[in-house]
Amino acid sequence: MAPQAPPAIKVPKDAELLQAQADLWRHSLYYLTSMGLRCAIKLGIPTAIHRLGGFASLPDLITALSLPKSKTPFLGRLMRVLVTSGVFASADNNNDELFRLTPRSSILVDGVEADEHYSQxxxxxxxxxxxxxxxxxxxxxxxxxxxxxxxxxxxxxxxxxxxxxxxxxxxxxxxxxxxxxxxxAHDNLGIGTILRECHDLFKGLDSLTDCCGGDGTTARAIAKAHPHVKCTVLDLPKVIEKAPVDGVVNYVAGDLFHSVPHSQAVMLKLVLHHWSDDDCVKILSQCRSAIPSREEGGKVIIIEIVVGPSMGPIMYEAQLLMDMLMLVNTRGRQRAEKDWRELFMKAGFSDCKIVKKMGARGVFEVYP
Structure with missing residues (x-):
């Protein structure tokens, strides 16, 4: 069959044409917002605003950051972009623009000792x-x-x-x-919210293994909120050897592909999205072998991004971008609720439920 000629292209109307061009500017140049954010972090702008009492003018920032005064107008242009994107906020004070932190930039402040503050x-x-x-x-x-x-x-x-x-x-x-x-920092952010919003998640447990639990920050938070739960952290030897020994958490060096310490519950928090479906099944199978029956309280707690539009377009876009991050940098992916359920069943589990959806994440209980 001879190839058909492509259809005539529909030329947008004047207003559509100009809007399309502007949209392409935005999409093509979004990386400059990312680089501007990187620049702000490298300069220490969020931390400087925090140390200046929460508000700072351009001259304040120039002085605090030890930047040349000649860069003042250029810093103003950078801050304008970051204010527009919601990283910072601004207000006029006697014709002097003051910049302040927003929730986005508050988690970019370094050097702060505070519960649940994990700088990103x-x-x-x-x-x-x-x-x-x-x-x-x-x-x-x-x-x-x-x-x-x-x-x-x-x-x-x-x-x-x-x-x-x-x-x-x-x-x-x-x-x-x-x-x-x-x-x-990414994994530990939000554990306080989970403990408050999903208090019953750990109720009745006598032991829990946090797979890939790092230095035990999350496990210690669980042990503090639920002293009756004996918490164990499983991670690679290079991670465990640097973990603090405080007697609150038990540390086990190992590989979750080969063995998971026996406990009443196993937790995987933002782990599986790094792995392919086949690898996830191997990991989940090890977790299933490590817990007792459902009648004895056995379960696996999964905390992962659950892709879907139900939380609104901005959160959905964030989830899809995180999926692109996985595509580019790992062999894993972010998954929709249907994908998660299929994965759990493939690994031999009998049932699962979403305990709660919080932001981009969902908290699953998965039963043997």
């Missing part, structure tokens, strides 16, 4: 690093490659290294540190 600066710096950007730039070439066997991520394809692996440190030690710090 490392996450942002890793996400805006040249290594992540180079992996994303290689996305089109990656799609064109016909690969036999497990498909490596674009990050692996470009850099020859895997995130959260010794190969990351060999690639760039600073990136490896940022990635691990960012992962810990």
């Amino acid at each position: 600066t490392s996450f942002v710096l890793a996400a805006t690093s040249r290594h992540y950007a180079e992996a994303a730039l290689g996305l089109a070439d990656w799609f064109k490659k016909d690969i036999v066997g497990p498909v490596p991520s674009p990050f692996e394809d470009v850099h020859g290294a895997t995130l959260f692996d010794e190969s990351t440190a060999a690639l760039d030690e600073e990136l490896d540190e940022l990635v691990n710090e960012g992962l810990a």
Whole structure:
């Protein structure tokens, strides 16, 4: 059959044409907002505003950050973009513009000792690093490659290294540190909310294993809120050897692909999205083997992003962007509720329920 000529293109009307061009500007240049955010963190702007009492003028910031006065107008242009994107807020005070923190920038303040404050600066710096950007730039070439066997991520394809692996440190030690710090901060943020909103999640448990629990921050929070629960953290030896020994949490060095310590409940918090479906089934199977029957209180607690539009367009966009982050940098993905349920059943579990949806995340109880 002879190829058909493509249909005539429909030229947008004047207003649509101009709007389309402006929209393409926005989408093409969004990376400059990301780089502006990175710049603000590298300069220490959120922390400076906090230390200045929560409000700061441009001259205040120039002085506090030890920047040349000649850069004042340029700093103003950077702040204007970040105010427009909601990172900071501003108000006039006797014709002097003052900048203040918003919830977005408050979690970018470093050096603060406060319950539930987990600075997200490392996450942002890793996400805006040249290594992540180079992996994303290689996305089109990656799609064109016909690969036999497990498909490596674009990050692996470009850099020859895997995130959260010794190969990351060999690639760039600073990136490896940022990635691990960012992962810990990302995972620990919100545990207080979960404990308050899902108090019954840990009720009646006598023991719990937190898989990939890092330094035990989450496990210690659970033990503090529920002293009757004996908490164990399972993580790789290189992580466990740096964990604090305080007697509150028991630490076990190991690999969740091979063995999970026996306990009444096992928790996987923002772990599975890094892995393929096949790998998730292997992990979940180990978790199922580590717990007693449902009648004896056995369950796996899963805390993960649940992709879906129910939380509104902004949260949905954030979930989809996090899925793109997984696509570019790992072999995992973010999943919808249906995908999660299918995965649990494939791993041999009998039932599951969503205890609560909070922001982009959902809290599952999965039963053997």
